[in-house]
Amino acid sequence: MAKELLDETTVVAYLTGRGIISGSAEVEELTGGVSNVVLGVKSDGKDLVLKQALPQLKVAAVWKADQRRAIVEANGMKLLHSITPENVPDLIDLDPEEFTLTMARLPRECTVWKTDLLEGVIKPSIGKDLGRILATWHNFGANSKEARAEYMEDSLFDQLRVTPFYRAVAKVNPPLDLRIQELIGEITTIKITLVHGDFSPKNIMITGADKPIVLDFEVMHTGNPVFDLGFVSAHLLCKYLRTEDLAQRNLLRETAISFINSYAQTCNIGVAKSLPHHVAVIALARVEGVSPVNYLDEAAKARVQSVTKAALANPTITFEGLFE
Numbered sequence: 001m002a003k004e005l006l007d008e009t010t011v012v013a014y015l016t017g018r019g020i021i022s023g024s025a026e027v028e029e030l031t032g033g034v035s036n037v038v039l040g041v042k043s044d045g046k047d048l049v050l051k052q053a054l055p056q057l058k059v060a061a062v063w064k065a066d067q068r069r070a071i072v073e074a075n076g077m078k079l080l081h082s083i084t085p086e087n088v089p090d091l092i093d094l095d096p097e098e099f100t101l102t103m104a105r106l107p108r109e110c111t112v113w114k115t116d117l118l119e120g121v122i123k124p125s126i127g128k129d130l131g132r133i134l135a136t137w138h139n140f141g142a143n144s145k146e147a148r149a150e151y152m153e154d155s156l157f158d159q160l161r162v163t164p165f166y167r168a169v170a171k172v173n174p175p176l177d178l179r180i181q182e183l184i185g186e187i188t189t190i191k192i193t194l195v196h197g198d199f200s201p202k203n204i205m206i207t208g209a210d211k212p213i214v215l216d217f218e219v220m221h222t223g224n225p226v227f228d229l230g231f232v233s234a235h236l237l238c239k240y241l242r243t244e245d246l247a248q249r250n251l252l253r254e255t256a257i258s259f260i261n262s263y264a265q266t267c268n269i270g271v272a273k274s275l276p277h278h279v280a281v282i283a284l285a286r287v288e289g290v291s292p293v294n295y296l297d298e299a300a301k302a303r304v305q306s307v308t309k310a311a312l313a314n315p316t317i318t319f320e321g322l323f324e
């Protein structure tokens with residue numbers, strides 16, 4: 001039986017019943033993302049955000065996903081907050097029965113990195129910081145057998161990433177199918193550390209001091225670190241190919257390279273040689289997959305398709321070569 005979803009009229013009573021707030025509260029429906037109900041609640045000096053996992057994602061295609069991802073996200077948030085507390089929100093509550101989690105709300109001055117990038121506010125130092133943060137998480141996962149065992153179940157990763165991105169692209173590009181199947185094999189069988197699974201500009205908030213805070217841990221699993229590297233780099237590539245402003249292109253390229261270099265300098269796991277191909281297939285999926293990005297016009301879509309398909313057919317393509 002499907003769970004009844006919370007909204008502005010029911011969330012206060014729900015949080016009161018769980019002992020999280022008391023008295024009256026201000027409620028705000030928050031936007032961002034396609035997979036959750038997201039509500040801001042302010043009461044008695046507490047500034048909170050509640051998320052409840054949707055049983056079906058809000059995209060044009062039918063895309064169902066297990067609501068248990070809320071439990072994965074809450075546990076992942078708690079774990080990674082303990083490792084990099086300045087870069088992960090503080091978990092307040094998890095309700096595994098209703099698939100909700102409640103966290104401390106971030107400072108209001110924070111901006112969404114995706115929005116900043118699209119508006120031309122591009123700071124390579126943020127890429128450098130993100131490389132260090134991700135490498136710190138990957139180092140922890142590689143060294144913690146216990147943590148890897150806890151996140152070994154990866155059906156959510158298949159539902160939310162492998163099928164709608166890799167398999168969807170392979171289905172409509174038969175000439176690329178063999179290479180994409182090899183990439184799928186790599187990210188589903190070589191499991192060596194904790195993987196965030198949604199390391200994307202839309203899930204990264206930037207503070208007034210230009211420091212990143214990472215959100216959305218619902219696809220966290222034990223897997224291959226190349227996926228996290230490829231996922232965020234694919235977004236940067238799409239934005240690089242979107243703009244015709246030379247200064248912005250140079251800054252986006254510098255941001256991507258700063259991210260990879262910082263990661264490589266901090267992480268004890270080597271960067272996979274297959275990374276450029278993962279970047280290419282994920283970027284191509286943002287045009288031809290189940291969840292296309294909303295900021296590419298037809299000319300930009302064509303550039304993404306041309307660059308990524310050529311890259312996937314080129315066994316010697318380099319990461320820097322994608323941004324040329």
